[in-house]
Amino acid sequence: MQIRSRNGHSLETETDRRIHKQLADQIAKIVESDGVEGWSFAAPASIHAAIVDLLPSKVRDRIVEHVKSDLVKTEPSKLPAHFRSLQQI
Numbered sequence: 001m002q003i004r005s006r007n008g009h010s011l012e013t014e015t016d017r018r019i020h021k022q023l024a025d026q027i028a029k030i031v032e033s034d035g036v037e038g039w040s041f042a043a044p045a046s047i048h049a050a051i052v053d054l055l056p057s058k059v060r061d062r063i064v065e066h067v068k069s070d071l072v073k074t075e076p077s078k079l080p081a082h083f084r085s086l087q088q089i
Contacts, residue, residue, distance in 0.1 A: 016050075017050075020047060020051050020054055021054055023051055023054075024051050024054035024055050027041075027051070027055060027059070028055055028056050028059045031059045031062065032058075036062075037062060038062055038063075038064035038085075039062060039063060040063070040064060040065035040066075040067060040085055040086075041063050041065070041066055041067065042066075042067035042068075042082065042083075043067075043068070044068070044069065044070040045068040045069070048066065048068045052066070064085055065083055065084060065085045067082055067083060069082060
């Protein structure tokens with residue numbers, strides 16, 4: 001059973017949007033305070049575009065690599081293998 005709000009949207013969808021916005025806001029805050037020109041963004045494919053779309057353009061335009069993968073449970077030592085920008089040439 002899916003619960004609907006007064007305007008007909010599912011509560012799950014509204015909750016997801018709220019969480020995506022919070023993530024985008026936190027990412028923007030970190031990227032803006034870091035001062036680095038380029039950064040890589042990884043998120044599961046199911047939410048990647050939603051979060052990128054919510055980032056301010058000045059933050060979004062500095063993404064140098066998009067990784068559509070859930071890396072949450074990846075061992076830290078294995079993270080660089082998922083980013084081409086971190087590979088040696």
